Amino acid sequence: MGSIMEKYSGVACCFCKNNVQATGVDPCDISIATKWDRPDQKRRDQLFWCHAQCFKDRMHKNLKIHFWLDILSSDLDDDDE
Numbered sequence: 001m002g003s004i005m006e007k008y009s010g011v012a013c014c015f016c017k018n019n020v021q022a023t024g025v026d027p028c029d030i031s032i033a034t035k036w037d038r039p040d041q042k043r044r045d046q047l048f049w050c051h052a053q054c055f056k057d058r059m060h061k062n063l064k065i066h067f068w069l070d071i072l073s074s075d076l077d078d079d080d081e
């Protein structure tokens with residue numbers, strides 16, 4: 001108990017706006033980095049929370065095969081206890 005996941009379980013998914021419970025690989029965060037191809041320019045990053053499944057649902061069908069986070073074992077949740 002008292003895992004670090006618990007304090008993040010109240011966040012809203014940026015796709016469905018529902019609460020993201022600390023289950024499986026959730027909550028996940030998505031970070032968006034601007035101008036990543038231009039390291040000489042000032043870049044900005046922004047982070048959003050989401051369900052892994054919501055993110056996967058919105059990926060192009062040809063790219064979903066590269067999404068592997070959801071097959072991670074829930075045993076990994078025990079790492080921060």
Ligand SMILES: [Zn+2]
Nearest residue numbers: 013016051054
């Ligand atoms: Zn969601």
